[in-house]
Amino acid sequence: MIILLPLLLIIVLLIIKNIRIVPQAHAFVLERLGVYSKTWTSGLHVKVPFIERVAKRVDLREQVADFPPQPVITKDNVTMQIDTVVFFAVSDPKLYVYGIVNPISAVENLTATTLRNIIGELELDATLTSRELINEKMRVVLDEATDPWGIKVNRVELKNIMPPMAIQESMEKQMKAERERRESILRAEGEKKSAILKAEGEKESAILRADAQKIEMIKEAEGHAESIRLHREAEAQGVIRLKDAEALGVKKLLDAGLTTEDIVKIRSLEALEKAADGNASKVIIPADIQNITGFTEGVAQSIRE
Helix, strand or coil, X not given: CCCHHHHHHHHHHHHHXXXXXXXXXXXXXXXXXXXXXXXXXXXXXXXXCCCEEEEEEEECCCEEEECCCEEEECCCCCEEEXXXXXXXXXXXXXXXXXXXXXXXXXXXXXXXXXXXXXXXXCCHHHHHHCHHHHHHHHHHHHHHHCHHHCEEEEEEEEEEEECCHHHHHHHHHHHHHHHHHHHHHHHHHHHHHXXXXXXXXXXXXXXXXXXXXXHHHHHHHHHHHHHHHHHHHHHHHHHHHHHHHHHHHHHHHHHCCCCHHHHHHHHHHHHHHHHHCCCCCCCCCCCCHHHHHHHHHHHHHHHHC
């Protein structure tokens, strides 16, 4: 009994020692007598002592590998430094453990060679402006190449693109010239718009002045026409009044008892008076002037009465 107790204690210790708890998002690769046996996922597991062992603890979470800058040459023979960042995760722990010796180093070297192949097909300007295209091409190539290693490449990013110093200075000068050109264009467009607005303003001003002169001339013409009309109306009123006065005089003569013949004689005498008042050297006096004179005196006396 005393011998069985230590033996039982040893068995319990061996069992406790061989109990393994696999954390979340991890996997344990188990070997039995040096041969792959199984893969433990998260949870509680017990291995057989002295026969089974945990060969590798694998992290299944997404990992980030930031690789140092790699020298690459573009299609137009420009050498530059590019560093990349690869986001990957272990998709098969067995392949990850037995597929390759050093997976991270393999991914780094594969990334460098893939980057050189892709950049070698592009010129400098295309390299600087085609980051998304380069990233996608690298992701496809790396994901396909790392499948036998149990690695899933989710994303590849070009972190920095560093051209030579001479190229950077040339690019800065080019950008400065481009900014100056845009500034000149904007200034010219502003001056053009200003000139157009000024011309339109002068045009509107000239139209308004012409309209004002036109209105002034129309008003002046209307005033002149109104003046002429009033003058004509005044003359017409004068003629009417004159005719009314003459008619009134004739009426008075008729009321005095004169006949139309007598009135004609009086008018003849008035015409003779007007003729004698001029500069004529000779005046023809009707033969019956004696009768007309006496007649007029009688008419005057009759009118006064």
